Amino acid sequence: MLVGIQSLSLELGMHRAGLQPLDADVGKWLRKLAPHVRVKVLLNKAEGMHADANGALEAAMGEAHSLGFGAPVAVSAESGEGLADLYENLRPWVEKAQEEMLALQEGTCFKQVFHHLLNFLHNLQGNYDPSI
Numbered sequence: 001m002l003v004g005i006q007s008l009s010l011e012l013g014m015h016r017a018g019l020q021p022l023d024a025d026v027g028k029w030l031r032k033l034a035p036h037v038r039v040k041v042l043l044n045k046a047e048g049m050h051a052d053a054n055g056a057l058e059a060a061m062g063e064a065h066s067l068g069f070g071a072p073v074a075v076s077a078e079s080g081e082g083l084a085d086l087y088e089n090l091r092p093w094v095e096k097a098q099e100e101m102l103a104l105q106e107g108t109c110f111k112q113v114f115h116h117l118l119n120f121l122h123n124l125q126g127n128y129d130p131s132i
Contacts, residue, residue: 011069012042019063027067038093039069046074046082087121094118 011030013023030039041064046057057074064072073089075082094117 010040010042011067012044013060013064013072018060019066023064023067027069031068040086040089040093041065041067041069041072042086043072043074044077047076047079048081090121094121 011023011026013019027039030037043057043060043064061072061074073082073086075086098118
C-alpha cells in the first residue's frame with residue numbers, strides 16, 4: 001500500500017507477509033518516475049517487536065531495507081508500538097517541506113495545511129491538540 005502527500009510517500013508492508021513483488025515494483029517506480037519523492041518504508045503488524053525472540057522482525061527489516069529507501073520503521077497500528085519512531089522519522093521531512101512551501105508562498109492556506117499535518121504527527125505521539 002502506498003500513501004503519499006506531494007513529496008512524501010509511505011510504503012506500507014505487512015512484516016509477517018514479508019516483502020512482496022509489488023513492493024519492489026513500487027520502489028522501482030518511485031526511484032525512476034518520482035525521484036523527488038522522499039520514501040519511508042513502514043512494516044505494520046509488528047506487535048511485540050521488542051520481544052521478537054525468533055528474529056522474524058529483524059529479517060523483515062533487513063528485507064525491507066533492500067528496497068533502497070533507508071531503514072524501515074516497524075509499527076503496529078493495533079497496539080501503537082513504533083508510532084513514536086515513525087513520528088521522529090517523519091518530523092524532519094515535514095518540517096523541511098513546510099519551510100519549502102512557506103518559502104514559495106506565504107499564504108494562510110499553506111500554513112494551515114502544514115500546521116494540521118504537524119498536529120497529526122504530534123497525535124501519533126499522543127500530543128493531539130483538538131483546538132488547532
